[in-house]
Amino acid sequence: MKIFLDTANLDEIRAGVEQGLVDGVTTNPSLVAKEQCKFKDRVIEICEVVGGPVSAEVTATDTAGMISEAREISGWHQHVVVKIPLIPAGLSAIRVLAQEGIRTNCTLCFSVTQAWLAAKAGATYISPFVGRLDDIGHDGIELVAEIREAYDQHGYMTEVLAASLRHAMHVKQALLVGADVATIPFKVFQQVVKHPLTDKGLSAFLADWEKVKDIV
Numbered sequence: 001m002k003i004f005l006d007t008a009n010l011d012e013i014r015a016g017v018e019q020g021l022v023d024g025v026t027t028n029p030s031l032v033a034k035e036q037c038k039f040k041d042r043v044i045e046i047c048e049v050v051g052g053p054v055s056a057e058v059t060a061t062d063t064a065g066m067i068s069e070a071r072e073i074s075g076w077h078q079h080v081v082v083k084i085p086l087i088p089a090g091l092s093a094i095r096v097l098a099q100e101g102i103r104t105n106c107t108l109c110f111s112v113t114q115a116w117l118a119a120k121a122g123a124t125y126i127s128p129f130v131g132r133l134d135d136i137g138h139d140g141i142e143l144v145a146e147i148r149e150a151y152d153q154h155g156y157m158t159e160v161l162a163a164s165l166r167h168a169m170h171v172k173q174a175l176l177v178g179a180d181v182a183t184i185p186f187k188v189f190q191q192v193v194k195h196p197l198t199d200k201g202l203s204a205f206l207a208d209w210e211k212v213k214d215i216v
Contacts, residue, residue: 001175004053004183006163008032008042012186013049024053026105026127026163026183028083040076047077055105055125057083066093074102081124083107086114091121098122105161115147119156125181130174131164141170145177168192 002023005016008031016022025046032039043056054077058069066089070082074097081103084090094104098121105125106118110133115126128147130140144162151158161181162174168191174182184192 001179002181003189004055004161004181005050005189006031006165006183006185008035008037008046009186010042010045010049013046016186016189017050022050022052022189024055024079024181025050026055026083026161028057028107029059043073043080044077047079050079052079053081053103054079055081055083055107057107058085061085061087061089063089063092063096066090067096070097070102070104071100081105083127084123086118091117094118094121094123098124106158107163109147110143112143112146112150115158115160116150116154116156119151119154119158123158125159125161127161127163127183129164130162130170131166133164134166140164141173141177144174144179148178168194 003021004024004026005013005022006026008027013025032042047054056073058066060066060069066084073082074080083105084094086106086109094106097104103124105127106123107127109115109126109128118126128143133140133143147160159180161183162179163183165171165182165184165188167188171182171184171192
């Protein structure tokens with residue numbers, strides 16, 4: 001399972017890339033607004049840092065507008081993937097963009113049937129929102145598992161990108177049900193490597209080493 005960071009913060013992205021574990025980045029208008037930067041400039045900067053897929057979202061809600069924006073955004077950098085909302089106009093836009101070879105991330109997915117239509121339209125990635133489903137009493141990870149099963153049964157090549165992952169358990173569950181990608185905030189990225197027994201064990205080993213390191 002690939003790791004994408006869900007952020008527009010360059011310091012977080014650089015820190016993740018330096019570990020050699022980050023494969024890409026997802027952004028959205030809210031994340032960019034937090035950084036108070038120019039959208040185009042920041043997307044290009046992120047592409048240069050991560051060297052992998054970077055999802056940048058359109059803001060139009062009509063098919064023609066989304067296609068026009070997507071064509072422009074995809075030209076900013078070779079690593080750009082255009083995020084398109086999972087609405088009827090978005091599916092129509094994805095179909096056209098796929099025929100033009102423009103990669104898309106179909107976002108705001110909350111059902112298997114939505115994911116099916118996105119795959120039929122030719123989306124490169126589908127983004128089921130796990131945490132937002134959990135918020136309303138549904139099982140977000142179950143949706144990821146069902147999309148994985150449906151795609152495997154019917155041979156769809158669209159990659160399942162588990163989004164809205166709120167904590168390390170979400171990441172573990174996405175891994176176990178076969179998501180192709182987990183996109184996670186930097187805070188969660190830091191959490192997944194942590195375990196108290198690892199820290200306790202390392203402290204014990206180092207303490208014991210201090211006792212014997214000078215013995216000849």
